Amino acid sequence: MIVQTINLTKRYGKLVALNNLELNLEEGECFGYIGPNGAGKTTTIKILATLLQPTWGEARICGHVVGYESRKIRPLIGYVPDFFGAYEDMVVQEYLEFFASAYNITGKQRTRVVGDVLELTDLEYKKEALVDSLSRGMQQRLSLARVLLHDPKVLLLDEPASGLDPRARIEIRELLKELRHMGKTIVIS
Ligand SMILES: Nc1ncnc2c1ncn2[C@@H]1O[C@H](COP(=O)(O)OP(=O)(O)O)[C@@H](O)[C@H]1O
Numbered sequence: 001m002i003v004q005t006i007n008l009t010k011r012y013g014k015l016v017a018l019n020n021l022e023l024n025l026e027e028g029e030c031f032g033y034i035g036p037n038g039a040g041k042t043t044t045i046k047i048l049a050t051l052l053q054p055t056w057g058e059a060r061i062c063g064h065v066v067g068y069e070s071r072k073i074r075p076l077i078g079y080v081p082d083f084f085g086a087y088e089d090m091v092v093q094e095y096l097e098f099f100a101s102a103y104n105i106t107g108k109q110r111t112r113v114v115g116d117v118l119e120l121t122d123l124e125y126k127k128e129a130l131v132d133s134l135s136r137g138m139q140q141r142l143s144l145a146r147v148l149l150h151d152p153k154v155l156l157l158d159e160p161a162s163g164l165d166p167r168a169r170i171e172i173r174e175l176l177k178e179l180r181h182m183g184k185t186i187v188i189s
Protein backbone atom coordinates (compact mmCIF):
# COMPACT_ATOMS: atom_id res chain seq x y z
CA MET A 1 0.00 0.00 0.00
CA ILE A 2 1.42 3.35 -1.00
CA VAL A 3 -1.24 5.40 0.82
CA GLN A 4 -2.95 3.90 3.82
CA THR A 5 -5.10 5.24 6.64
CA ILE A 6 -6.14 3.16 9.63
CA ASN A 7 -8.98 4.40 11.87
CA LEU A 8 -7.98 7.90 10.86
CA THR A 9 -9.86 10.36 13.06
CA LYS A 10 -9.56 14.12 13.38
CA ARG A 11 -11.38 16.31 15.86
CA TYR A 12 -11.34 20.07 15.99
CA GLY A 13 -12.45 20.56 19.60
CA LYS A 14 -15.78 18.75 19.78
CA LEU A 15 -16.31 18.64 16.03
CA VAL A 16 -15.46 15.28 14.49
CA ALA A 17 -14.12 16.16 11.03
CA LEU A 18 -12.97 12.63 10.17
CA ASN A 19 -14.27 9.47 11.75
CA ASN A 20 -12.32 6.20 11.42
CA LEU A 21 -11.36 6.68 7.78
CA GLU A 22 -9.90 3.60 6.10
CA LEU A 23 -8.11 4.22 2.81
CA ASN A 24 -5.91 1.79 0.91
CA LEU A 25 -4.33 2.88 -2.34
CA GLU A 26 -2.01 0.82 -4.48
CA GLU A 27 0.86 2.35 -6.41
CA GLY A 28 -0.36 3.96 -9.66
CA GLU A 29 -3.96 4.30 -8.52
CA CYS A 30 -5.91 7.51 -9.14
CA PHE A 31 -8.36 8.00 -6.29
CA GLY A 32 -11.21 10.50 -6.65
CA TYR A 33 -12.24 11.71 -3.20
CA ILE A 34 -15.83 12.98 -3.29
CA GLY A 35 -17.97 14.55 -0.58
CA PRO A 36 -19.99 17.67 0.21
CA ASN A 37 -18.44 20.80 1.72
CA GLY A 38 -17.26 20.07 5.22
CA ALA A 39 -17.02 16.29 4.67
CA GLY A 40 -13.35 16.27 5.69
CA LYS A 41 -11.59 16.08 2.32
CA THR A 42 -9.15 18.92 2.98
CA THR A 43 -8.51 17.61 6.49
CA THR A 44 -7.61 14.17 5.10
CA ILE A 45 -5.33 15.59 2.43
CA LYS A 46 -3.57 17.88 4.94
CA ILE A 47 -2.90 14.91 7.21
CA LEU A 48 -1.48 12.91 4.29
CA ALA A 49 0.64 15.96 3.41
CA THR A 50 2.09 15.87 6.99
CA LEU A 51 0.65 19.32 7.79
CA LEU A 52 -1.90 18.14 10.37
CA GLN A 53 -1.68 15.49 13.08
CA PRO A 54 -4.53 13.01 13.44
CA THR A 55 -6.34 12.92 16.79
CA TRP A 56 -6.53 9.17 16.59
CA GLY A 57 -5.47 6.47 14.14
CA GLU A 58 -2.69 6.50 11.63
CA ALA A 59 -1.83 7.59 8.10
CA ARG A 60 1.05 6.07 6.16
CA ILE A 61 2.77 7.00 2.91
CA CYS A 62 5.00 4.26 1.49
CA GLY A 63 4.87 2.68 4.94
CA HIS A 64 6.13 5.80 6.73
CA VAL A 65 3.88 7.09 9.50
CA VAL A 66 2.68 10.69 9.30
CA GLY A 67 3.82 12.62 12.36
CA TYR A 68 6.69 10.25 13.15
CA GLU A 69 8.50 9.99 9.84
CA SER A 70 7.28 13.15 8.13
CA ARG A 71 10.76 14.01 6.86
CA LYS A 72 10.87 10.72 4.97
CA ILE A 73 7.40 11.35 3.58
CA ARG A 74 7.89 14.90 2.27
CA PRO A 75 10.23 14.01 -0.62
CA LEU A 76 7.71 11.36 -1.73
CA ILE A 77 4.68 13.62 -1.99
CA GLY A 78 3.53 16.61 -4.00
CA TYR A 79 0.75 18.64 -2.36
CA VAL A 80 -1.39 21.17 -4.19
CA PRO A 81 -3.51 23.06 -1.62
CA ASP A 82 -6.97 24.43 -2.36
CA PHE A 83 -5.59 27.97 -2.69
CA PHE A 84 -2.80 29.44 -4.80
CA GLY A 85 0.26 30.31 -2.70
CA ALA A 86 2.15 33.58 -2.41
CA TYR A 87 5.11 34.81 -4.53
CA GLU A 88 2.95 36.53 -7.15
CA ASP A 89 5.74 39.02 -7.91
CA MET A 90 8.01 36.36 -9.46
CA VAL A 91 8.09 35.29 -13.07
CA VAL A 92 7.15 31.68 -13.80
CA GLN A 93 10.70 30.42 -14.33
CA GLU A 94 12.01 32.09 -11.14
CA TYR A 95 9.10 30.66 -9.20
CA LEU A 96 9.92 27.12 -10.29
CA GLU A 97 13.68 27.62 -9.75
CA PHE A 98 12.96 28.85 -6.24
CA PHE A 99 10.97 25.73 -5.35
CA ALA A 100 13.50 23.45 -7.05
CA SER A 101 16.21 24.95 -4.84
CA ALA A 102 14.05 24.23 -1.80
CA TYR A 103 14.36 20.55 -2.78
CA ASN A 104 18.14 20.91 -3.21
CA ILE A 105 17.89 20.71 -6.99
CA THR A 106 20.57 23.09 -8.32
CA GLY A 107 22.77 23.96 -11.29
CA LYS A 108 22.31 22.16 -14.61
CA GLN A 109 19.92 19.66 -13.07
CA ARG A 110 17.66 22.54 -11.98
CA THR A 111 17.65 24.05 -15.47
CA ARG A 112 16.74 20.68 -16.96
CA VAL A 113 14.03 19.84 -14.42
CA VAL A 114 12.39 23.27 -14.67
CA GLY A 115 12.42 22.95 -18.48
CA ASP A 116 10.83 19.50 -18.24
CA VAL A 117 7.95 20.54 -15.98
CA LEU A 118 7.32 23.69 -18.07
CA GLU A 119 6.99 21.49 -21.13
CA LEU A 120 4.76 18.94 -19.41
CA THR A 121 2.35 21.63 -18.18
CA ASP A 122 2.41 23.64 -21.45
CA LEU A 123 3.76 26.73 -19.72
CA GLU A 124 7.01 27.15 -21.64
CA TYR A 125 5.65 30.15 -23.54
CA LYS A 126 4.82 31.82 -20.21
CA LYS A 127 8.16 31.34 -18.48
CA GLU A 128 8.94 35.08 -18.51
CA ALA A 129 5.43 36.09 -17.37
CA LEU A 130 4.67 37.27 -13.85
CA VAL A 131 2.90 34.58 -11.84
CA ASP A 132 0.30 37.19 -10.91
CA SER A 133 -0.54 37.77 -14.59
CA LEU A 134 -1.48 34.14 -15.31
CA SER A 135 -5.07 33.00 -15.73
CA ARG A 136 -6.52 30.78 -13.02
CA GLY A 137 -6.09 27.71 -15.23
CA MET A 138 -2.43 28.55 -15.88
CA GLN A 139 -1.82 29.16 -12.17
CA GLN A 140 -3.31 25.75 -11.47
CA ARG A 141 -0.99 24.16 -14.05
CA LEU A 142 1.90 26.05 -12.46
CA SER A 143 0.92 24.64 -9.04
CA LEU A 144 1.11 21.17 -10.57
CA ALA A 145 4.44 21.99 -12.23
CA ARG A 146 5.79 23.09 -8.84
CA VAL A 147 4.95 19.80 -7.11
CA LEU A 148 6.45 17.73 -9.94
CA LEU A 149 9.95 19.24 -9.64
CA HIS A 150 11.20 16.65 -7.15
CA ASP A 151 9.47 13.78 -9.02
CA PRO A 152 7.24 12.63 -6.13
CA LYS A 153 5.50 9.24 -6.15
CA VAL A 154 2.25 10.51 -4.65
CA LEU A 155 0.26 13.58 -5.67
CA LEU A 156 -2.22 15.07 -3.20
CA LEU A 157 -4.49 17.44 -5.07
CA ASP A 158 -7.14 19.40 -3.20
CA GLU A 159 -9.87 20.41 -5.67
CA PRO A 160 -7.46 21.35 -8.47
CA ALA A 161 -10.32 22.00 -10.90
CA SER A 162 -12.38 24.32 -8.69
CA GLY A 163 -12.97 27.75 -10.15
CA LEU A 164 -11.77 26.72 -13.59
CA ASP A 165 -13.68 27.19 -16.82
CA PRO A 166 -14.59 24.06 -18.84
CA ARG A 167 -11.60 24.38 -21.18
CA ALA A 168 -9.14 24.70 -18.28
CA ARG A 169 -10.76 21.73 -16.55
CA ILE A 170 -10.23 19.59 -19.63
CA GLU A 171 -6.58 20.68 -19.74
CA ILE A 172 -6.10 19.69 -16.09
CA ARG A 173 -7.77 16.34 -16.75
CA GLU A 174 -5.46 15.66 -19.70
CA LEU A 175 -2.47 16.55 -17.56
CA LEU A 176 -3.64 14.20 -14.79
CA LYS A 177 -3.96 11.38 -17.34
CA GLU A 178 -0.37 11.99 -18.38
CA LEU A 179 0.78 11.92 -14.76
CA ARG A 180 -1.04 8.68 -14.25
CA HIS A 181 0.71 7.17 -17.25
CA MET A 182 3.96 8.25 -15.61
CA GLY A 183 3.01 5.93 -12.73
CA LYS A 184 2.09 8.54 -10.12
CA THR A 185 -0.38 7.65 -7.40
CA ILE A 186 -2.97 10.44 -7.26
CA VAL A 187 -5.42 11.46 -4.55
CA ILE A 188 -7.75 14.10 -5.95
CA SER A 189 -10.71 15.69 -4.18
N1 LIG B 1 -8.86 24.47 11.55
C1 LIG B 1 -10.13 24.11 11.82
N2 LIG B 1 -10.70 24.38 13.01
C2 LIG B 1 -11.97 23.99 13.29
N3 LIG B 1 -12.75 23.32 12.42
C3 LIG B 1 -12.25 23.03 11.22
C4 LIG B 1 -10.91 23.41 10.86
N4 LIG B 1 -10.67 22.96 9.58
C5 LIG B 1 -11.81 22.34 9.19
N5 LIG B 1 -12.75 22.38 10.16
C6 LIG B 1 -14.09 21.75 10.08
O1 LIG B 1 -13.92 20.38 9.82
C7 LIG B 1 -14.90 19.91 8.90
C8 LIG B 1 -14.22 19.32 7.67
O2 LIG B 1 -13.61 20.39 6.92
P1 LIG B 1 -12.76 20.15 5.60
O3 LIG B 1 -11.76 19.08 5.87
O4 LIG B 1 -12.24 21.48 5.16
O5 LIG B 1 -13.86 19.59 4.60
P2 LIG B 1 -13.94 19.61 3.00
O6 LIG B 1 -12.57 19.89 2.46
O7 LIG B 1 -14.47 18.25 2.63
O8 LIG B 1 -14.91 20.70 2.63
C9 LIG B 1 -15.82 21.12 8.59
O9 LIG B 1 -16.92 21.04 9.45
C10 LIG B 1 -14.93 22.30 8.94
O10 LIG B 1 -15.70 23.40 9.33
Ligand SMILES: [Mg+2]
Pocket residue numbers: 041042043082158
Ligand atom coordinates in the same frame (compact mmCIF):
# COMPACT_ATOMS: atom_id res chain seq x y z
MG1 LIG C 1 -11.83 21.28 1.13
